[in-house]
Amino acid sequence: MKTKLLFAACAVAALTLSTGCSAKGKTTECVNPLTYTDIPDNDWIRVGNDYYMVSTTMYFCPGAPIMHSKDLVHWEIISYVYDVLNDDDVYNLRNGRNAYGKGQWATSLRYVDGTFYALFIANDQGKTYIYRTDDIYRSNWERSVIDRPFHDASMLFEDGHLYVVWGNGELRIIELEPDGSAIKAGAQEKILIDSPRQGFNLRAEGAHIYHIGDYYYILEIDWPSGGVRTETCWRSKELMGEYERKVILSAPFDGRGDCVAQGGIIETRTVTGMP
Numbered sequence: 001m002k003t004k005l006l007f008a009a010c011a012v013a014a015l016t017l018s019t020g021c022s023a024k025g026k027t028t029e030c031v032n033p034l035t036y037t038d039i040p041d042n043d044w045i046r047v048g049n050d051y052y053m054v055s056t057t058m059y060f061c062p063g064a065p066i067m068h069s070k071d072l073v074h075w076e077i078i079s080y081v082y083d084v085l086n087d088d089d090v091y092n093l094r095n096g097r098n099a100y101g102k103g104q105w106a107t108s109l110r111y112v113d114g115t116f117y118a119l120f121i122a123n124d125q126g127k128t129y130i131y132r133t134d135d136i137y138r139s140n141w142e143r144s145v146i147d148r149p150f151h152d153a154s155m156l157f158e159d160g161h162l163y164v165v166w167g168n169g170e171l172r173i174i175e176l177e178p179d180g181s182a183i184k185a186g187a188q189e190k191i192l193i194d195s196p197r198q199g200f201n202l203r204a205e206g207a208h209i210y211h212i213g214d215y216y217y218i219l220e221i222d223w224p225s226g227g228v229r230t231e232t233c234w235r236s237k238e239l240m241g242e243y244e245r246k247v248i249l250s251a252p253f254d255g256r257g258d259c260v261a262q263g264g265i266i267e268t269r270t271v272t273g274m275p
Contacts, residue, residue, distance in 0.1 A: 021073060030073050041106040043208065044266050052136060054107045054118060059099040061091055064107050064118060066136055080139045081118045081131050090124065099124040106152040106206060106262065117180060119164065121149050128153065130180035144181040152262065154209045165218065169203040170194050193218065193234055193243055199225050206262025221262050231260050
């Protein structure tokens with residue numbers, strides 16, 4: 001029997017060694033947390049039989065670690081998107097300056113036609129960085145800088161076009177140049193989703209957009225007043241169309257009382273012989 005699975009990336013992952021697994025006959029059972037390691041704001045992709053994940057490292061350099069796995073359980077750091085975000089007083093801790101708790105946040109990772117792309121906001125600078133490489137095992141990728149802050153953004157490559165979706169409360173969309181080097185000339189920004197306002201401490205943050213089958217899906221987190229963080233999914237048959245909303249996860253699952261953080265989905269490779 002052949003099957004494909006979708007996994008939600010809402011928790012921490014393991015680095016090189018999985019401590020949350022046990023062998024039971026021919027089956028290995030793994031539970032969250034795989035390891036007590038903080039890997040926040042992760043995004044991930046599958047390329048063939050390989051899985052790659054990126055994480056937030058804020059003010060640390062090198063930054064935006066790229067992790068590799070064959071099984072979604074055991075992960076190893078293989079490279080960093082950048083060695084130094086900026087060679088200045090802020091990132092060299094000179095003259096009393098720093099970017100503690102700021103810097104690189106919530107990278108969107110994608111692979112298209114032989115090229116890997118990583119996009120993130122540097123929220124101490126109010127800028128967005130887009131990096132490119134054809135060799136994900138090599139650190140210090142080629143980069144472009146957009147002089148606008150796309151907060152917790154997600155990339156969508158569609159028929160030769162590149163869109164970025166970002167925001168908090170209001171999720172916005174705009175088209176970039178196909179290589180992500182700049183906002184496309186003449187592109188118009190649009191509010192894609194205006195999430196419910198009443199009764200929420202946090203609205204529509206950490207967008208992850210996908211085109212799967214007949215639908216466009218956007219996953220994000222909300223935090224209802226007096227409740228826990230929830231994973232919400234919006235879908236539409238048109239990229240710029242009306243989106244319907246459904247809460248897909250709203251319960252503590254990893255020993256934390258505040259529940260999920262932002263995360264995307266991934267389609268596993270086809271596995272033969274799985275029950």
